[in-house]
Amino acid sequence: MSVQMHHPENSDTSVTGTRHAFPLNMWYVAALSSELDDKPVAKMLLNEPVVLFRTQDGKAHALEDRCCHRSLPLSSGTMEPEGLRCGYHGLLFNGDGKCIEIPGQEKIPSRAKVMQYHIAEKDALIWIWFGDSQHSQPVEPPPSYEFHHHPDFMFGGDIYHYDAPYQLVHDNLLDLSHLGYVHLKTIGGNAKIHMNAEMNVTQQGNSVKVVRHMLNSVPPPTYSAAYPFGETIDRWQEIVFHPSHLEIWTGAVEHNTEAVDDPGRGGFHMRGFHALTPETEESCFYIWTMASNPTSNCDEVMQKVIDQTKFTFDEDKTIIETQYKNMKRFGVKKHIDIHVDVAPNRARRIIESLKQA
Structure with a gap:
């Protein structure tokens, strides 16, 4: 099982709030592991736009589906070995949601990042954590399913x-x-x-x-x-x-x-x-x-x-x-x-x- 559990540092880009129509502080299934290959996958989950992708090292990631520059969905971009490149002006984001390259510009602003979701890949399933403001990080591992x-x-x-x-x-x-x-x-x-x-x-x-x-x-x-x-x-x-x-x-x-x-x-x-x-x-x-x-x-x-x-x-x-x-x-x-x-x-x-x- 692989787990990414980094706390999002940029609360100003969060779209949380609409999720409160549903039970929180639990794992939901975002995708089958087989869905993530060489292209980003866009999904609306609990009213929130999410982009799922897999980096070259095999790890699955989930980010807010919005470039912090001009709001094009990141799911409209392309996969590269280091991460996901926006299809509008080419900003490159890693699995943590941080911009690591801006074409034609050396300095990357500290706020050039998007919200990352906590996900875990286990038993051929991609789980995503939806918590409230007091439980933004997972409080337990996702369920197991041995028959996979x-x-x-x-x-x-x-x-x-x-x-x-x-x-x-x-x-x-x-x-x-x-x-x-x-x-x-x-x-x-x-x-x-x-x-x-x-x-x-x-x-x-x-x-x-x-x-x-x-x-x-x-x-x-x-x-x-x-x-x-x-x-x-x-x-x-x-x-x-x-x-x-x-x-x-x-x-x-x-x-x-x-x-x-x-x-x-x-x-x-x-x-x-x-x-x-x-x-x-x-x-x-x-x-x-x-x-x-x-x-x-x-x-x-x-x-x-x-x-x-x-x-x-x-x-x-x-x-x-x-x-x-x-x-x-x-x-x-x-x-x-x-x-x-x-x-x-x-x-x-x-x-x-x-x-x-």
């Missing part, structure tokens, strides 16, 4: 941009009963079994865990494509919500062969990492990976899992963005709750409490 380097698993991933608030995606991921209606072609299965599955919801601190078992069910298309199942399977769904991300462990064994609550059970496994990072109050980035345990034709099977996962998330994106458009069209309308809303409601209360902390 576990010897029994392979993984792939991607990023979605949602024109919807990030908590609507939380709601979706914490309530997998919708699979039988939205994802019939991939990970769905019998809708009645999904809706009637016993659901155990627990909470520990700022985390919510959901466990559901669906015994003696027909394997959905994704499972059949990736694993040689027979006619019926015993499925499990284990979801753990954290304010910055969710970990979802799903899978199945042949019916009546192994206990679905045995931590060491075999069968087909899908270990999903789902980071939800707000862009604005009405949009977000969904940064996901899927790890699985193919036992033969590993590359081919893993590609099927990733392709099927993408198709599933395409379906979710359509549902959630359409949902949000309709919410805005109808304005303030009271929603009813049903039995599948226990976990999403707990997660919303946690987010609200963190915003007020």
Whole structure:
């Protein structure tokens, strides 16, 4: 893991303040490590314009996306071995946000620098710290995720941009009963079994865990494509919500062969990492990976899992963005709750409490 944790010296260039619409003093996922190559990446994160880039030494960096000279986005510039060069007048900035070269001018003003964000690269993820004025520097390391380097698993991933608030995606991921209606072609299965599955919801601190078992069910298309199942399977769904991300462990064994609550059970496994990072109050980035345990034709099977996962998330994106458009069209309308809303409601209360902390 590499971590850059320099405190920004130039408070006059900070754009902090707009971030207070969201929980602070925590790490958010800014990108997949694979996103950073030879070009700067521009993102709006928690209402703040950020440019992400990787220097020649392999370190990832994040700066305010604004040249301190004439405010062109630094993401419009180009990468050089020493850092990021502005595309307007050529000022060169290093990973700390300091200008180290002004073409045609020897003296570099002391204020020629931009705000640097604290970031950490860990387990193939780029984490970014958003704190309040009392916690501008990280107070803890970012979360770990072992399945990005576990010897029994392979993984792939991607990023979605949602024109919807990030908590609507939380709601979706914490309530997998919708699979039988939205994802019939991939990970769905019998809708009645999904809706009637016993659901155990627990909470520990700022985390919510959901466990559901669906015994003696027909394997959905994704499972059949990736694993040689027979006619019926015993499925499990284990979801753990954290304010910055969710970990979802799903899978199945042949019916009546192994206990679905045995931590060491075999069968087909899908270990999903789902980071939800707000862009604005009405949009977000969904940064996901899927790890699985193919036992033969590993590359081919893993590609099927990733392709099927993408198709599933395409379906979710359509549902959630359409949902949000309709919410805005109808304005303030009271929603009813049903039995599948226990976990999403707990997660919303946690987010609200963190915003007020």
